[in-house]
Amino acid sequence: MNEKGLSEKEIFSYLEDAKSEDTNYHRVLSSMCTHPHKIAIEANRLFIEANLGDLGLFFGAHRLEKEVVRMLGKLLHAPSTDIPSGDSCESSVCGYLTTGGTESNIQAVRGMKNLVTAGKKGFEGIPNVIIPESAHFSFDKVADMMGIEVRRAALDSEFRVDLASVEELINQNTIGLVGIAGNTEFGQIDPIDKLSEIALENEIFLHVDAAFGGFVIPFLEKPHPFDFEVPGVTSIAIDPHKMGLSTIPSGALLFRSPSFLDSLKVSTPYLTTKAQFTLTGTRSGASAAATYAVMKYLGYEGYRKNVQHCMQLTSKMVTEARKAGFEPLIEPVMNVVALKVPNPDLVRIQLLKRFGWNVSITRTPRALRLVLMPHNSPEDIDAFLEDLKKVTAE
Numbered sequence: 043m044n045e046k047g048l049s050e051k052e053i054f055s056y057l058e059d060a061k062s063e064d065t066n067y068h069r070v071l072s073s074m075c076t077h078p079h080k081i082a083i084e085a086n087r088l089f090i091e092a093n094l095g096d097l098g099l100f101f102g103a104h105r106l107e108k109e110v111v112r113m114l115g116k117l118l119h120a121p122s123t124d125i126p127s128g129d130s131c132e133s134s135v136c137g138y139l140t141t142g143g144t145e146s147n148i149q150a151v152r153g154m155k156n157l158v159t160a161g162k163k164g165f166e167g168i169p170n171v172i173i174p175e176s177a178h179f180s181f182d183k184v185a186d187m188m189g190i191e192v193r194r195a196a197l198d199s200e201f202r203v204d205l206a207s208v209e210e211l212i213n214q215n216t217i218g219l220v221g222i223a224g225n226t227e228f229g230q231i232d233p234i235d236k237l238s239e240i241a242l243e244n245e246i247f248l249h250v251d252a253a254f255g256g257f258v259i260p261f262l263e264k265p266h267p268f269d270f271e272v273p274g275v276t277s278i279a280i281d282p283h284k285m286g287l288s289t290i291p292s293g294a295l296l297f298r299s300p301s302f303l304d305s306l307k308v309s310t311p312y313l314t315t316k317a318q319f320t321l322t323g324t325r326s327g328a329s330a331a332a333t334y335a336v337m338k339y340l341g342y343e344g345y346r347k348n349v350q351h352c353m354q355l356t357s358k359m360v361t362e363a364r365k366a367g368f369e370p371l372i373e374p375v376m377n378v379v380a381l382k383v384p385n386p387d388l389v390r391i392q393l394l395k396r397f398g399w400n401v402s403i404t405r406t407p408r409a410l411r412l413v414l415m416p417h418n419s420p421e422d423i424d425a426f427l428e429d430l431k432k433v434t435a436e
């Protein structure tokens with residue numbers, strides 16, 4: 043910082059310079075985020091100062107947050123259990139808006155831990171949760187932060203969690219299971235109904251990470267059970283800042299029962315409200331307004347069209363890639379394609395260096411990972427495959 047401030051012109055010239063270094067989603071096939079919808083941007087602007095960390099000062103923004111939680115609850119088939127409405131719970135579902143999948147996953151596991159250790163006095167040893175090998179790296183943070191052992195179950199040949207492996211890993215210290223509804227690398231959906239049976243049998247929790255899939259799966263032609271309709275599912279992470287077309291940071295964590303939220307409470311003696319159950323203190327009311335606006339504006343029909351667009355791009359990518367001699371690792375379930383190419387790491391570098399394509403790589407096996415998002419077009423796919431052919435021909 044200088045002693046004397048700079049002019050607006052100088053600042054904006056500097057900002058524009060920095061902005062030009064950002065990638066503008068043109069030729070981006072590696073991201074699970076996209077341009078926010080214009081209505082979300084406007085709503086965000088309108089609520090820019092709203093702080094959901096102090097609910098008593100921002101009633102309006104909090105009302106929007108509760109409305110979003112209610113809409114998400116409906117989307118995810120939360121049971122209507124007529125819970126008396128309080129700060130955190132509407133009549134059908136409990137939850138709050140997070141900064142994204144990472145926070146939601148951390149809080150879901152924290153809730154499990156608090157409920158189990160409070161419920162079973164004298165719980166001995168280290169609690170563990172079982173996650174699929176394909177789980178997002180946010181669970182590494184869970185393991186690191188919370189004194190919880192994270193056990194990784196193997197995947198089957200289609201990159202879904204292997205149920206026998208999950209069952210083998212369960213012991214007396216297992217407090218919960220995690221299933222992924224739309225895994226980061228392959229877009230595959232774990233058998234949530236089967237995980238639910240295992241969870242109910244063992245009387246443990248089941249968290250579903252639908253950070254990416256939550257705004258995709260309900261709008262696919264083929265139904266996949268993954269939400270609160272499945273009886274053993276106790277919590278769900280869903281991110282409006284991914285396929286929900288909202289602004290960053292917008293995540294959400296929903297619970298089947300209010301006891302979960304209660305287990306996360308800490309008292310906030312000097313605030314306008316008595317307790318907080320969120321991980322962060324100060325929270326963006328702007329994101330809540332943005333998510334409210336885009337969900338109301340698009341409705342089910344708008345999101346269905348969005349998913350149809352991305353799924354059409356996905357099948358075009360697979361069909362055309364096959365013609366060019368590249369096979370996908372699995373038949374895509376969502377708008378993620380993992381493509382077998384020789385030397386994927388080298389191909390990735392060449393695609394970026396020579397043609398400006400941003401792609402990523404799956405860990406095991408190594409393949410080109412392509413996420414087909416609303417910012418992509420059919421023309422992009424033709425151009426991409428032409429460039430891929432050039433890069434792999436050498």
Ligand code: 0PR
Pocket residue numbers: 072073074075141142143144145147178180222224225226251252253254281293
């Ligand atoms: N769960 C799943 C299934 C995810 O795919 C992700 C993020 C998370 C949780 C964590 O979400 P937050 O990052 O919102 O906390 N998946 C993307 C990934 O790691 C995130 C991402 C998005 C990365 C856009 C790059 C990018 O350009 O690949």
